[in-house]
Amino acid sequence: MSKVIRLKKGLDIKLQGGAEKVLIPASMSTSYAVKPSDFKGITPKLLVREGDRVKAGTPLFFDKFNPELIFVSPVSGVVSAVERGEKRKILQIIITPSEVQEHEQFEVGDIDKMSREQVVELIQKSGLWSLFIQRPYGVIPRDTAAPKAIFVSAFDSAPLAGDMDYVTSSCEKELLKGFVVLKKLSEKVCLGLSTDTHHKAINTINGIEKNVFDGPHPAGNVGVQIHHTYPMNKGEVAWTIDMQDLTILGRLFLTGKVEMIKVVAITGSEIKKPRYHRIINGANIQTILNANVKTDIDVRYISGNPLTGTKVEADDHICYYSNQITVIPEGDNYEFLGWIAPRFHKFSLSRSYFSFLMSKSYALDTNLNGGVRALTMTGEYEKVVPMDIYPVYLVKAILAGDIDKMENLGIYEIIEEDFALCEFICTSKTPVQEIVRSGLDLMIKELS
Amino acid sequence: MKLLRDILDKMKPMVEKGGKLHSLHSTFDAIETFLFVPNTVTKNGSHIRDAIELKRTMFFVVLALIPAMLFGMYNAGYQHFLSLGDSAAIASIFTCFWYGMFKVLPIIIVSYVVGLGIEFIAAQMRGHEVNEGFLVSGMLIPLIMPVDAPLWMVAVSTAFAVIIGKEVFGGTGMNIFNPALLARAFMFFAYTPFISGDTIWIAGMTNDSRRVIDGFSGATPLTEAANALADKSEVLYTQTGVMDWIIGTVPGSIGETSFIAIMIGAAILLFTGIASWRIMFSVFAGGYVMGLIFNLIGYNIYMEMPAHHHLLLGGFAFGAVFMATDPVTSSQTNTGKVIYGLLVGIIAVLVRVVNPGYPEGMMLSILFMNAMVPLVDYYVVEANIKRRNKRLKMVTKVIDC
Structure with a gap:
């Protein structure tokens, strides 16, 4: 039996609009997009122009400083637009899909007979290398040398997140193949399970280390799981990959095709019927939501979960790593004497509200609920970070730009999502995730 | 509400950059955010946010101080009439409260007006929003003042605490010493001749002691104890007993006398989780343990005082509940909080018993530990670094093998 690691710290925020287990099959979206901003720390160089015909798996752009790192089209069709922003920064490459989907065919042999180098080369060539995220820093790994381990979390504990068991249930074969690929890439593969993961396929996998994590969010964050199994030390490198992305990787080795099919949870209090949708990655959100949004108030569209997701527009495209679309009310209204009122509709970790007594779900909006202040309260962050790290000290070290201190206080062990709850509960409304990212960027700049 | 909102919306362009009244924008902002939670939305990072904000946190601390304040008003009147021997007035709670209220309210008003005035100006100079920290300090300062302290002294002490104690460091969240205690310490050391002696604790006694009845000294229990030690007397206190301390009908600073009222405040702070239970309990534990240690030594009559008396007397409870728990000037780490609290309690009792020249050690103990806190936290965090x-x-090593 696998080891059970119990985590006490953390917070489950109960929100309205969790997805019901109904799967809407894939339908073709009007447009698909790949957004370079989804990939941290890369400088995109285009390989296509507007009007070019592409297949699913055709390279669209690559990283200027790391030419092996290519990014491919999720569908076949025509590059209809390359949107640029300030200083001609590439915002997104939009592809209008063709009726009949064609795929680039990659040559895959028997994986058992392939060398590690051949596996790496195939993944790079197919553009799926971008599915891996490296620790430290939370970027796509540049070095292809074997990491100390590859970590996969089999559950997502974030608010309103989809049930990972459910979304991967229809692609068990791909999942199993994916794990075979991971074993080829690293000697150690660690899978973090929740107490209620009952995936049949997972039970049959041998040769990987399984650990059970029991506790509130962020127990499902792979960073927390790494911390409690093989914590990151200075100089070490580990890779992580999302469960759904692992099925995409597995599919490549089964079929030789890049088919970025995944199931996203459509969630949030402003969704009429929160359900699961099967999509091809990069799909237009409008096509997915398709009049499923309540129209009486202003809403915020989030690609991802409400703690770490990216703000997108209604006609935007889903982000590369998102497994979820959340729609919640925009909170741009004034509330008379709200700071003193009982506010039964608001959620707080603090017992100055009644939410600790109630087990109901909340329809939280995007209001900041106050003004930005200097850090005043203490002992808050520690309640939601289940790691042996002093979050406030680390955040302050980052603000001071003190590399030595950041190293000593554990910057290698975290990325933004691990501190997302700190940002949520902060009385002083400190932008913790932004600070963490600036610290990681500084580390990359100074140490490479 | 709609009307109020409309007025604010109309005024807003005037205080924005380029507007006629831009120099008042922090003031406008403070009033606006007091009336309405602003419509600011999250941009990136966490899209949803906890409903707690600094205003609410500070409001709950002020709420927790209200019982101590109300009792302080009553006690100010009670002690006054006691000093006059007016038994009819003593018997009427209302008369005592009414008299005390007119003594205490001006001190509260002076503290708030001076302190908030400086805060508003400082915020305007920096172009920041006005910070809520002084809402609590402004209430704490009056409650630790002697009721007979002249208002101008309260004003000067408050100004010193806010400017030198807080604003020069960068405002709320940046200060090293507890501002309220700094105000008290300033008054104590700057105006010692004016405010020392026993009469300062009784409203109206400093300027007009002729009317006071014979045998009434106005001495606080701690002064009595210190005097008893100096006089080599065999009894520590003659005027009051444990029940008086618990209820609070003894001379002392305005808000510090009633153990019950302070405990109601403590209950509010602990229940809402706003004050750290680690600090609160460890201060009491530290004081109690030090009291027990003195019992063991038993060198003189003060050392033999029952340990729990220390917790009931003087400003110990008030300091433990409201002063030591200030999140900015206390320890930032959980382990540090326990060490800090224990030391605050230990040093407070140590000062009381070993240094009879100054009967109450709580203020100095907390200020001293405020200065030591970075050192405590440094070693706690260092332990974490060592583990890593x-x-x-x-x-x-494994790789080398």
Whole structure:
């Protein structure tokens, strides 16, 4: 039996609009997009122009400083637009899909007979290398040398997140193949399970280390799981990959095709019927939501979960790593004497509200609920970070730009999502995730 | 509400950059955010946010101070009439409260007007929003003042605490010393001749002691104890007993006398989780343990005082509940909080018993520990760093083999 690691710290925020287990099959979206901003720390160089015909798996752009790192089209069709922003920064490459989907065919042999180098080369060539995220820093790994381990979390504990068991249930074969690929890439593969993961396929996998994590969010964050199994030390490198992305990787080795099919949870209090949708990655959100949004108030569209997701527009495209679309009310209204009122509709970790007594779900909006202040309260962050790290000290070290201190206080062990709850509960409304990212960027700049 | 909102919306362009009244924008902002939670929305990072904000946190601390304040008003009147021997007035709670209220309210008003005035100006100069920290300090300062302290002294002390104690460091969240205690310490050391002696604790006694009845000294229990030690007397206190301390009908600073009222405040702070229970309990534990240690030594009559008396007397409870728990000037780490609290309690009792020249040690003890806190936290965090480095060394060792 696998080891059970119990985590006490953390917070489950109960929100309205969790997805019901109904799967809407894939339908073709009007447009698909790949957004370079989804990939941290890369400088995109285009390989296509507007009007070019592409297949699913055709390279669209690559990283200027790391030419092996290519990014491919999720569908076949025509590059209809390359949107640029300030200083001609590439915002997104939009592809209008063709009726009949064609795929680039990659040559895959028997994986058992392939060398590690051949596996790496195939993944790079197919553009799926971008599915891996490296620790430290939370970027796509540049070095292809074997990491100390590859970590996969089999559950997502974030608010309103989809049930990972459910979304991967229809692609068990791909999942199993994916794990075979991971074993080829690293000697150690660690899978973090929740107490209620009952995936049949997972039970049959041998040769990987399984650990059970029991506790509130962020127990499902792979960073927390790494911390409690093989914590990151200075100089070490580990890779992580999302469960759904692992099925995409597995599919490549089964079929030789890049088919970025995944199931996203459509969630949030402003969704009429929160359900699961099967999509091809990069799909237009409008096509997915398709009049499923309540129209009486202003809403915020989030690609991802409400703690770490990216703000997108209604006609935007889903982000590369998102497994979820959340729609919640925009909170741009004034509330008379709200700071003193009982506010039964608001959620707080603090017992100055009644939410600790109630087990109901909340329809939280995007209001900041106050003004930005200097850090005043203490002992808050520690309640939601289940790691042996002093979050406030680390955040302050980052603000001071003190590399030595950041190293000593554990910057290698975290990325933004691990501190997302700190940002949520902060009385002083400190932008913790932004600070963490600036610290990681500084580390990359100074140490490479 | 709609009307109020409309008025604010109309005024807003005037205080924005380029507007006629831009120099008042912090003031406008403070009033606006007091009336309405602003419509600011999250941009990136966490899209949803906890409903707690600094205003609410500070409001709950002020709420927790209300019982102590109300009792302080009553006690100010009670002690006054006691000093006059007016038994009819003593019997009427209302008369006592009414008299006390007119004594205490001006001190509260002076503290708030001076302190908030400086805060508003400082915020305007920096172009920041007005910070809520002084809402609590402004209430704490009056409650630790002697009721007979002249208002101008309260004003000067408050100004000193806010400017030198807080704003020069960068405002709320940046200060090293507890501002309220700094105000008290300033008054104590700057105006010692004016405010020392026993009469300062009784409203109206400093300027007009002729009317006071014979045998009434106005001495606080702690002064009595210190005097008893100096006089080599065999009894520590003659005027009051444990029940008086618990209820609070003894001379002392305005808000510090009633143990019950302070405990109601403590209950509010602990229930809402706003004050750290680690600090609160460890201060009491530290004081109690030090009292027990003195009992064991038993060198003189003060050392033999029952340990729990220390917790009931003087400003110990008030300091433990409201002063030591200030999140900015106390320890930032959980382990540090326990060490800090224990030391605050230990040193407070140590000062009381070993230094009879100054009967109450709580103020100095907390201020001293405020200064020591960075050192405590440094070692706590250093331990975390050591654990991390040890882990790194172990890994490197394995690889070397």
